Amino acid sequence: MELLYMILISSVLTCVSLYYVFNNIHVAGGMKNVKLDRHPLPPGSTGWPIIGETLEYLSTAKKGVPENFVLDRINKYLSSAGNSCKVFKTSLLLQDMAVLCTAGGNKFLFSNEEKLVKSWWPAYLDKLIVGNSEKTLNITEESNRFRMILAPYLKPAGLQKYIGTMDSVTKKYLVTYCDHKDQVKVHQHAKKYAFTLACKLMLDTEDPQLLGKLQRLLKDLSSGFTALPIDLPGTTFNRAIRGSRQLREEIEKIVVERRIKLSTASANSMVDEDGDHGDMLSSLLMEETYSDGKQITESEIADKLYGVIVAGHDSLSSALTTIMMYLAELPQVYDAVLKGN
Incomplete structure (x- = not known):
């Protein structure tokens, strides 16, 4: 299907290029005496x-x-x-x-x-990663506002609470997928592990069927980042747009279900001895408002969690793969790490 589109594009480009060349010749001929002030x-x-x-x-x-x-x-x-x-x-x-x-x-x-530059998304990326609740907002202001909410989770004290969860998820993953195997394709497993860990920490979900569905949608979405931005049925980009929409919808379903669960459960039953709700989603739902007093909606929470999961997926899996590669290539470093040095 994409080959057909590429042939059509080539034909269109030929016509456009000819028009572009002849139009520039015509314009240049009529502007010989016009001085353009260009940086x-x-x-x-x-x-x-x-x-x-x-x-x-x-x-x-x-x-x-x-x-x-x-x-x-x-x-x-x-x-x-x-x-x-x-x-x-x-x-x-x-x-x-x-x-x-x-x-x-x-x-x-x-x-x-x-000051001199401003954050923005290219138009084609708007379709992939910008949520409905964010399309009318200033990117920088919205990022700063959400960063203030995330700050407690990213401080050493906040991260320390998640070490036990990270350790248990890691051990469980290694036993399930990597034990008793002569060879392991690191990058493939790094992606799956990073996504499994993110869903546990942020959404408190370990359901294999749900995780599999969400990861398939994320894979469709990720393929659109390096595809030609042609939004036609059958193209990689069109599949990425649908994957993005469905992934956001699934996350919003989880948000709605969690709010119902929080509203029906007793306040003390959802909080640990340190006053923590265990996962980012529950904590965000309990925040209720931003620092400026604006109410946090379920759609906004879903969009933010979606953004964090998508943004961190490839970067974390790539970092893990690179670390594993260097540990394999440098046995002296591997031994030192194993000893805790």
């Missing part, structure tokens, strides 16, 4: 009309080396950037953009939020 842009190319350099990026991503897309352009534009390419322009997934290549560039972005 200098970094070196680079925006590639083909509409799709830009998306196909080249996706090609490296599917080979598992997306960094090559950046490295190739750093080397390509070294001379024009004075032997030090710190930024280049490109066009990916329907968006013209500048890519910052250094730690200094990252520092510049993160230290100038809401």
